[in-house]
Amino acid sequence: MNDYHQRLSKLLLEKNEQLSPNQALTWVELMWEDFETSSAKAGRDYLGSEMTERIVRQWIENYGDRLHDFVTKNPKYKHFLNQ
Secondary structure, three states: OHHHHHHHHHHHHHHOOOOOHHHHHHHHHHHHHHHHHHHHHOOOOOOOHHHHHHHHHHHHHHHHHHHHHHHHHOHHHHHHHOO
């Protein structure tokens, strides 16, 4: 799993220069967990790490450049991402 997270955090850093490497990795871990948890709660079969990577990659491609703005609007995650 660490390889997936490292690849995705590198992609996120390319998309968003305002994030630190630790913040990018935290974002990837949060998105990864969110997707897998939401899928499980919905009763979907587990489709594997490759599917989760694909979804998180898509989120990074679509929203990665604006993720730093998310903390401002959602203080619930501030303690995860502020350094």
